Amino acid sequence: xxxxxxxxxxxxxxxxxxxxxxxxxxxxxxxxxxxxxxxxxxxxxxxxxxxxxxxxxxxxxxxxxxxxxxx
Amino acid sequence: xxxxxxxxxxxxxxxxxxxxxxxxxxxxxxxxxxxxxxxxxxxxxxxxxxxxxxxxxxxxxxxxxxxxxxxxxxxxxxxxxxxxxxxxxxxxxxxxxxxxxxxxxxxxxxxxxxxxxxxxxxxxxxxxxxxxxxxxxxxxxxxxxxxxxxxxxxxxxxxxxxxxxxxxxxxxxxxxxxxxxxxxxxxxxxxxxxxxxxxxxxxxxxxxxxxxxxxxxxxxxxxxxxxxxxxxxxxxxxxxxxxxxxxxxxxxxxxxxxxxxxxxxxxxxxxxxxxxxxxxxxxxxxxxxxxxxxxxxxxxxxxxxxxxxxxxxxxxxxxxxxxxxxxxxxxxxxxxxxxxxxxxxxxxxxxxxxxxxxxxxxxxxxxxxxxxxxxxxxxxxxxxxxxxxxxxxxxxxxxxxxxxxxxxxxxxxxxxxxxxxxxxxxxxxxxxxxxxxxxxxxxxxxxxxxxxxxxxxxxxxxxxxxxxxx
Numbered sequence: 001x002x003x004x005x006x007x008x009x010x011x012x013x014x015x016x017x018x019x020x021x022x023x024x025x026x027x028x029x030x031x032x033x034x035x036x037x038x039x040x041x042x043x044x045x046x047x048x049x050x051x052x053x054x055x056x057x058x059x060x061x062x063x064x065x066x067x068x069x070x071x
Numbered sequence: 072x073x074x075x076x077x078x079x080x081x082x083x084x085x086x087x088x089x090x091x092x093x094x095x096x097x098x099x100x101x102x103x104x105x106x107x108x109x110x111x112x113x114x115x116x117x118x119x120x121x122x123x124x125x126x127x128x129x130x131x132x133x134x135x136x137x138x139x140x141x142x143x144x145x146x147x148x149x150x151x152x153x154x155x156x157x158x159x160x161x162x163x164x165x166x167x168x169x170x171x172x173x174x175x176x177x178x179x180x181x182x183x184x185x186x187x188x189x190x191x192x193x194x195x196x197x198x199x200x201x202x203x204x205x206x207x208x209x210x211x212x213x214x215x216x217x218x219x220x221x222x223x224x225x226x227x228x229x230x231x232x233x234x235x236x237x238x239x240x241x242x243x244x245x246x247x248x249x250x251x252x253x254x255x256x257x258x259x260x261x262x263x264x265x266x267x268x269x270x271x272x273x274x275x276x277x278x279x280x281x282x283x284x285x286x287x288x289x290x291x292x293x294x295x296x297x298x299x300x301x302x303x304x305x306x307x308x309x310x311x312x313x314x315x316x317x318x319x320x321x322x323x324x325x326x327x328x329x330x331x332x333x334x335x336x337x338x339x340x341x342x343x344x345x346x347x348x349x350x351x352x353x354x355x356x357x358x359x360x361x362x363x364x365x366x367x368x369x370x371x372x373x374x375x376x377x378x379x380x381x382x383x384x385x386x387x388x389x390x391x392x393x394x395x396x397x398x399x400x401x402x403x404x405x406x407x408x409x410x411x412x413x414x415x416x417x418x419x420x421x422x423x424x425x426x427x428x429x430x431x432x433x434x435x436x437x438x439x440x441x442x443x444x445x446x447x448x449x450x451x452x453x454x455x456x457x458x459x460x461x462x463x464x465x466x467x468x469x470x471x472x473x474x475x476x477x478x479x480x481x482x483x484x485x486x487x488x489x490x491x492x493x494x495x496x497x498x499x500x501x502x503x504x505x506x507x508x509x510x511x512x513x514x515x516x517x518x519x520x521x522x523x524x525x526x527x528x529x530x531x532x533x534x535x536x537x538x539x540x541x
Contacts, residue, residue, distance in 0.1 A: 002261065005100045009093060009253045012242040029089060029226070029240035036092045040295045043099040047106050047288040054111070058281060 001046065004039050011035070074156040074357040076294075077203060077301060079419025081336070082329030084305020085312070088229070088239035090246060091305065093253055094419065095298040097260035102291035109265045110287040112441050116523070121271055121433055122375040125440040128519035130448040130512065135380040137436070137455045139371050142268045144459055145429045146368035147405060148466075149267070150361055152421035154410035156330055157357045163327045163334065164350050173410045176354075180361045181403035184369065185396045195359040199352070204293065206352040207300045210333070213340040214307030222303070228310035234322045239309060246487070255488035256423060262494055263426025266433030269360075269367040308336045315339070329417050361406070369398040412476050423488060424466050431458035431493035439501055444520035447505045447513040454501025458493050465489030 015028040076098075084091045116124055122138030154173050161172025183191065218225040226240060233239045246252045264270060312318045312325065318335040319325040325332055333353070338346035373395035378386045413421060436455045439446040466472060468484035505513070 001100050001103055005096050005257050005261075006254065008096050009257055010250070012089070012093070013248050013250050013253060015242050028242065032089060032092055032242065036096050037299070039096045040099045040299070043103045044292050044295055046103060047291045050107060051284050051288045054284060055281060 001039070001043060004042065008032075008035055008039060073153065073360040073422065074353055075152050075418045075422035076298065077207065077356060078156050078160075078330045078333050078353055079152075079417050079422065080298070080301045081305040081308060081333040082325075082331070082417055083245070083419050084302055085308045085325070085332045086323050086329055087244035088233075088235070088306065088309065089242050090244050091302055093246075093256055094260070094423075095295075095302060097257040098264070098298055099291070099295045100257070101260040101262075101264035102287065102294060104261055105265045105270065106284070106287040106291060108438065108442075109271070110283045113271065113283070116441070121266075121268055121437055122371065122379075125436055125451060126379075127440070127523045128516050129440065129446070129451055130516075132380050132383075133448060133452055135375040137452055138433075139376040139380070141266075141429075141432045141436075141455060141459055142368050142371040142375075143402075144432065144463060145266070145268060145425045146364050146402065147409065147425075148428065149364055149422065149425040150402065150406035151409045151413055152418045152425070153357050153361045153364070154406050155413050155416060155421060156418040157354065157361075158410055158414065159328060159330045160334070160350060160354055160357070163331055169414050170411050173407050176357060176361070177403045177407035177410075179358060180365060180406075181400055183358065183362050184365045184399045191362075195355065196363060199355045199359040200293070202352045203356050204297060206349050207297060207304065209345075210304050210337060210340070210349065211300045211307075213345075214304055214311075214336070217307070217311065217340065225303070225307055225310055229306050232311075232313040233309050234313070249486070251491055252486045252488060255427065255486060255491040258490040258494055259423050259427040259430050259488050262430030262434035262490070263423075263428075266429030266437060267426070268371060268433070269363040271367075271437075304333065304336065308332045311339055312336060328415050365399050365402050368402055369395040372398040416471065416475050420471060420487070424471060427466065427488045427490045427493070428459065428462045430490050431462035431497050432456075435494065435497040435501055439498075439505075444517050445505050446501065447508045447510075447516050449508045449510075449513065450501045450503075450505025453504040454497040454499075457500045458497025461496055462489050462493035465493060 012028075012032055015032065080091055080094060083094070113124060116127065121142065122135045125134050125138065154176055157176030158169045158173035161167055161175055162169045165172075167175070183195075214225070215222075218228065229239060230237050235244060238244060246256075309323075312332065312335055313323055314320070317326075318339065325335065327334075334346060334350055337349035341348075373391045377394045378384065378391045382390075432455050435458060436446075436451045439454070440451065465484045465486075466489060468482060469489065470482040470485075470487050473479050473482040473484070
C-alpha cells in the first residue's frame with residue numbers, strides 16, 4: 001500500500017511530461033482518479049479482510065483476547 | 072473528518088483540482104497504518120495515552136516529558152488550523168471580525184472541554200460525524216443533480232469556467248513537479264495520523280481490541296468515502312462558482328477565502344437554509360475536533376506530566392483535574408492568538424503541519440516501542456526530540472509560517488512539509504542511540520519487551536517504568 005501511494009505520487013508528477021495535454025487531454029485525470037480510487041478501495045478491502053480474519057481467530061481462541069476493560 | 076478536510080479540501084480542489092488526490096490517497100493509507108499497526112496493539116496493551124504505551128518498559132519521567140512535549144507540539148498547530156476555519160466561518164456568517172470569530176470559537180471550546188469532558192466530546196464526535204456525512208452527501212447529490220448526474224459534464228464545465236482551464240484536471244497546480252513536497256505530504260499522513268494524540272485516545276472509548284479494530288475499519292471506510300465526496304464537490308464548486316458575481320467575481324478569488332467555498336456552494340445550490348445547515352455542521356465539526364484535541368492535550372499534561380512525571384503518582388485526582396482545566400484554558404488562549412496570526416491560510420494545508428510534526432516525533436517512538444525490542448529510553452528520547460525539533464524548525468522556516476504567517480517574501484526552507492527529512496532522522500537516531508546504549512538500564516528495557524506483550528492487562532495505566540524502575 002505504501003508503495004502504491006508513492007507510485008501514485010511519482011506517476012502524477014511525471015504525468016505532465018508523459019501524458020501532456022497535446023497527447024491526451026483529460027487522460028491524466030482519468031487515469032489518476034481511477035488509480036486513486038483503486039488505492040482507496042484496496043485500503044478499505046484490506047481493512048475489512050483484516051478485521052474479519054482477526055475476528056475469526058478471536059472466536060477460535062477467545063482466551064487470547066483477555067478480559068474486557070472499559071478503558 | 073475535520074473542518075480541515077471538509078472546508079479546506081473543497082477549497083483546495085476548487086483552486087487546484089487534481090493535486091488534492093495526493094491528500095486523498097495518503098489519508099486512506101494513513102488509516103490502514105492505524106488499523107494494522109496501531110489500533111489493536113495499543114488496545115491490547117491496555118494503556119491510556121501515547122506516554123503509557125512507551126512507558127511500559129522505558130523510564131517514566133523523561134518519556135512522559137517527551138510525550139507531553141510531543142502532544143502539545145502537535146496539538147497547538149492543529150488547533151490553529153481548526154480555529155482559522157472557525158474564525159472565517161463566523162466572520163462570513165455573522166458579520167463579526169475574523170478575530171472575534173476565532174475568540175468565540177476558542178471560548179466555546181474551552182467551556183466545552185472544561186465542563187464537558189470525555190463523554191460530551193465523544194457524543195459530539197458521533198453526532199457531528201453523522202451530520203457531516205449527511206451534509207456532504209446532500210451537497211454531492213445537489214452538485215450531481217445540477218449536471219444531470221454526469222461527471223463528464225461537471226468536468227467539462229469546470230475546465231471551461233476555471234482560469235487554469237484543462238490544467239485544473241492535470242497534476243502540478245499546487246506543488247508543480249516538486250517530488251520532495253509530495254512525498255513529504257504522503258509521509259506526513261502515513262505517520263502523522265497514527266501519531267495524533269486525540270486519534271490514539273479514541274481507542275480507549277471502545278471496550279476491547281475487537282471493537283477498536285471495528286472502529287478503525289469503519290473510520291477508514293467513512294473517511295475514504297468522504298474524501299471522494301469532498302473532491303467531486305470541490306470540482307462542482309469550480310464549475311459553478313468561478314466568476315460568479317455573488318461569490319467569486321474575480322476568477323478563483325472567492326469571497327471569504329478558499330475555506331468558504333463549501334459554504335458558498337451550499338448557498339448557490341440549496342439557498343439560505345441549506346447554507347445555514349452546512350455552516351452549522353462545519354462549526355459543530357470544528358468544535359468537536361478542537362474539543363477532542365484539547366481534551367487529549369489537557370489529559371497528557373495533567374496525567375503524564377503533572378501526575379506521573381512531576382508528582383510521581385502522589386497527586387490527588389482533584390489536583391489532576393485542576394491542572395487539566397488550566398491546560399485547556401491556556402491552550403484555548405494560545406490557539407486563538409496564533410489563529411489570528413494565520414488568518415486567510417487554507418486550513419487543509421495548515422492541518423498537514425501538525426501531521427508532519429506527529430509523524431516525526433510521536434510516530435517513530437510509538438512504533439518502535441511497540442514492535443522493536445531494541446528501543447531504549449535514550450534512543451526514544453534522541454529520536455523523539457530530534458524529530459520534533461527538526462520538524463518544528465523546518466515548519467517555521469517553511470512557506471506556511473515564514474512566508475504565510477510572518478510575511479517574509481521567501482521561506483528559508485523551500486518545501487511545504489519537512490517529513491521526508493525529519494521522520495527518517497527520528498527513526499535513524501532512535502535506532503542508532505538505542506543500538507549503542509550499553510547501560511544496565513538499557514539491557515533491562517530490552518529484556519522487558521517480551522513481558523510487555525505477555526501481561527498487558529494486569530497493568531494499570533501510568534504504572535510504567537517496569538524495566539528501569541525509574
